[in-house]
Amino acid sequence: MSEQRDAVVEIQGGAFGYGGAPVLTGVTFAVQPGEAVALIGPNGAGKSTLLAGILGLAQHRAERFRVPTGKGEIGTLSQSSAIDAAFPVTLEQVVAMGRTPRLGLRWPGSGDRAVVADALAAVGLTEHRRTRFGDLSGGQRQRGLLARALASEPRLLLLDEPFNGLDQPSRDALIETIRTLKARGVALLITTHDLELARAVCDRTLLVNQRQIAFDDTDCVLTLEQVEAAFASHVMEIDGHTLATTEHHAAEFPEHRHPFGDDQLGEPAGERDEAR
Amino acid sequence: MGLDFTALDFFQLAMLEVVLAGALAGVVGVLVVLRERAFFTMSLTHATFPGAVAAAILGVSIPLGAAIAAVALIGVAVGIGRIRSQGPAVASGVMLTAGFALGAFLQSVTPLAIDVESFLVGQVLAVTGSDIALTALVLTAALAVWALAGRHLIFSSVDEAGYRRAGLAPWLPETLALAVIAGTVVAIMPVVGAILGVALIVAPAAAARLLVRDWRWMLVLAPAIGVASGVLGLWASRWLDVAAGGAIALVAAAAYGLAWLVGSLRARPAGAARVASAEQRDPAAHATIEKRHP
Numbered sequence: 001m002s003e004q005r006d007a008v009v010e011i012q013g014g015a016f017g018y019g020g021a022p023v024l025t026g027v028t029f030a031v032q033p034g035e036a037v038a039l040i041g042p043n044g045a046g047k048s049t050l051l052a053g054i055l056g057l058a059q060h061r062a063e064r065f066r067v068p069t070g071k072g073e074i075g076t077l078s079q080s081s082a083i084d085a086a087f088p089v090t091l092e093q094v095v096a097m098g099r100t101p102r103l104g105l106r107w108p109g110s111g112d113r114a115v116v117a118d119a120l121a122a123v124g125l126t127e128h129r130r131t132r133f134g135d136l137s138g139g140q141r142q143r144g145l146l147a148r149a150l151a152s153e154p155r156l157l158l159l160d161e162p163f164n165g166l167d168q169p170s171r172d173a174l175i176e177t178i179r180t181l182k183a184r185g186v187a188l189l190i191t192t193h194d195l196e197l198a199r200a201v202c203d204r205t206l207l208v209n210q211r212q213i214a215f216d217d218t219d220c221v222l223t224l225e226q227v228e229a230a231f232a233s234h235v236m237e238i239d240g241h242t243l244a245t246t247e248h249h250a251a252e253f254p255e256h257r258h259p260f261g262d263d264q265l266g267e268p269a270g271e272r273d274e275a276r
Numbered sequence: 277m278g279l280d281f282t283a284l285d286f287f288q289l290a291m292l293e294v295v296l297a298g299a300l301a302g303v304v305g306v307l308v309v310l311r312e313r314a315f316f317t318m319s320l321t322h323a324t325f326p327g328a329v330a331a332a333i334l335g336v337s338i339p340l341g342a343a344i345a346a347v348a349l350i351g352v353a354v355g356i357g358r359i360r361s362q363g364p365a366v367a368s369g370v371m372l373t374a375g376f377a378l379g380a381f382l383q384s385v386t387p388l389a390i391d392v393e394s395f396l397v398g399q400v401l402a403v404t405g406s407d408i409a410l411t412a413l414v415l416t417a418a419l420a421v422w423a424l425a426g427r428h429l430i431f432s433s434v435d436e437a438g439y440r441r442a443g444l445a446p447w448l449p450e451t452l453a454l455a456v457i458a459g460t461v462v463a464i465m466p467v468v469g470a471i472l473g474v475a476l477i478v479a480p481a482a483a484a485r486l487l488v489r490d491w492r493w494m495l496v497l498a499p500a501i502g503v504a505s506g507v508l509g510l511w512a513s514r515w516l517d518v519a520a521g522g523a524i525a526l527v528a529a530a531a532y533g534l535a536w537l538v539g540s541l542r543a544r545p546a547g548a549a550r551v552a553s554a555e556q557r558d559p560a561a562h563a564t565i566e567k568r569h570p
Contacts (some may be wrong), residue, residue: 055441076441083435087310088491097431101442105424132489145438152442 007032007189008156009054012064016046022061023049029206030214031156036178036188038202038218041197042231045209047191051076051158054189068155072101075149081141085134091144095119098151104185113245119150124173139170146177157181159190163197173241175201195222247263286401287514293403294506294524297464298476300415301500304460305421305481306494307336307453311433314478316353316454319368321461321473323349323375325344329382329466338395339410339462342470346458349375398469398521407466414463417560418456423493425452430491435444450476467506468521475525481537501531 006031014027024046031037039047041157051254052058054067055074068074071276075098083094096116097109108116123143128136136144142162149157163171178188178201189206191197198205205221209230214221308317324342331341351370356367383392394402422429432439432449439446461473468476480501484494509524516523 055443057440071443074443076438078437078441082437084467086490087434088485088494089430089434093430093490094434096440097427097434099441100431100439101444103427148438191306 007066007187008068010064010066011062014053014060014065016049016058016060018049018058019137023058024210025210026211027062027173027208028205028212029204031187031189033155033185033187034182035204036182036202037188038198039189039191039208040193040198040205040207040222040227040230041213045230047208048160050208051160051189051191054158059211059250071104072099072152075152075154075155075157077142077146077149077159077162078150079164081138081145083133083141083145087134089133090129091131091133091136092120092126093118093127093141094133094144095147097152098148101152113242116151119147122150123147123177124183139166142166143170143177145172146174150181155187157186157188159170161191161193162191163194194225198222280366287510289405289408290400290403290520291507293408294510294520295469295503296408296411296415297467298502298504298506299499300418300460300502301464301473302410302480302484302497302499303415303418303495305502306481306491306498307429308477309481309485310430310491310494311453313453313457314378314474315365316368317373317457317461317508318474318479319353319375320350320458321345321470323374324461324465325379325395325470326382328384328470329379329390329392332390332395333382333386333388339407340348340463342462342465343458345375346462348455362494362526384422384550394469395465396469396471397519398465398472398524399524400467400468400524402519403466411463414459415457416545417459421452421456425449429453432505451549471523472525475528478518478529479525479532480505483532486532486535486539501535502528512546 009031011030014021014026015025016027027050029037031145040052041047049058053060055076055230056069077275083089096108096112098119099112099116103112115124120129121219123146125136125140125143125147128140133144141271142165148160148163166174175197178190182201188202190198190202199222202218204216206215207221207226207230213230214226220274293454294380308314324346327341327343327345327348328338330345331338334341352374353367355481356370379392379395383390391399393399428439428444428449429452431442432444432446436446439449439488457477460477464473464476481494481498484497487495488497505528506524509527512518512519512523512527513520
């Protein structure tokens with residue numbers, strides 16, 4: 001059934017960058033409604049640039065470039081919360097911000113409030129809705145920001161390293177939420193370093209390192225040869241838990257760390273954290 | 277009797293102006309505090325000073341002169357802020373001193389006798405009907421901005437990157453905020469002048485910020501503190517025979533001090549309880565501290 005519907009994202013021969021030489025080239029992939037695609041590659045591979053390109057915050061050149069363009073049709077979750085913990089704002093208010101693109105200058109009605117309540121329920125934080133955002137735990141804040149992304153009722157969700165720094169319960173809750181969203185027909189593009197997670201929830205995987213290396217079913221893409229090609233020539237345990245080689249890679253190839261200083265999605269800062 | 281009545285009416289006029297100005301400063305102060313624009317507002321208040329002096333020399337409307345100077349100096353500040361090595365704080369600092377110096381220079385070269393002090397610290401007892409009308413107009417505009425665009429102002433204050441990723445343009449709420457702040461600085465000039473204006477704008481909102489956990493309450497509390505500061509300051513100036521502008525600014529500052537005291541007294545038992553519960557959960561933490569400090 002999903003094959004018959006139009007793809008939410010369809011990019012052919014895409015190149016992405018910030019004005020100078022492209023950061024990522026040769027990108028050809030599609031995301032169907034209800035499908036999750038993992039976006040995997042080492043630091044500086046251009047993952048966040050691709051996400052920024054889909055959002056219209058980075059430049060692109062492509063033979064075919066179709067992404068949702070309506071207000072609120074793309075929801076995003078960045079690696080870390082930029083919200084000042086001392087800001088006097090409740091979780092419910094943060095989630096309601098997700099409605100802003102759809103509301104414009106209109107006041108929220110009962111329908112909008114119901115969407116916000118649903119989004120809170122989807123991430124299991126209904127009972128914390130009146131808590132000040134800064135008083136939540138790191139995992140709860142991350143889930144709260146996911147609820148904010150859901151509140152815009154997106155057709156496409158871009159999750160940038162959503163599992164970074166999450167404890168096991170928050171991680172399990174997030175996996176469950178992703179499955180629910182897929183069942184509802186939301187398309188997801190998820191950057192991650194965690195192959196186990198990619199296998200758990202992502203149907204297909206897009207492997208990149210400044211150019212596209214592979215795009216296919218997750219199990220076909222995440223072979224030793226392909227991952228080696230993406231992450232330079234490091235031998236790694238492919239069926240282990242994570243790509244531990246990332247930090248060696250970052251140490252040996254410092255030029256890969258943050259080649260684009262004004263990345264809107266904040267990938268360089270986040271990836272420095274991962275390289276600890 | 278007739279003289280008494282005139283004096284009372286005069287005072288009532290001033291009272292009306294401080295109530296409106298206190299409410300306006302409080303409502304807009306929330307914007308200044310939440311968007312962290314206190315220093316910008318400080319320099320903006322000083323930037324209006326040369327405009328007021330120039331308007332007095334030319335014999336045109338003082339608020340108009342102040343408003344033109346404010347807009348011109350915002351332009352200069354935006355230009356300096358764009359220079360890569362200079363931050364917005366540098367731009368505000370340059371704007372502050374240059375504005376003040378320009379006003380002093382204009383005043384020193386003109387042969388006219390200009391009451392500079394009224395521009396600097398206000399002269400609320402000389403307030404006119406048009407001053408009151410301007411304050412009421414800017415207050416209405418500020419309330420309308422909060423009602424229509426409040427969501428955008430808060431979203432872009434809390435998480436500008438998220439606002440941009442949501443497909444929205446952060447420069448729109450920023451421009452709206454700067455315009456409302458500039459209008460407020462000009463409108464409350466007759467009450468607290470160029471130098472003291474920032475006290476009435478920032479202190480009530482900053483005090484409210486210390487006491488609430490939900491920004492919407494700041495929009496209630498800050499104007500209340502602003503109005504109370506204006507009224508108490510005006511009464512103090514009458515009974516103690518001191519300058520009204522200074523008295524109002526001092527009351528606003530005292531309100532901030534009081535809020536800080538209340539906030540820290542309230543936080544202390546809660547903080548102690550948190551430490552206690554943390555120790556209950558993890559007795560080892562306590563043991564470690566004891567080991568370190570035998």
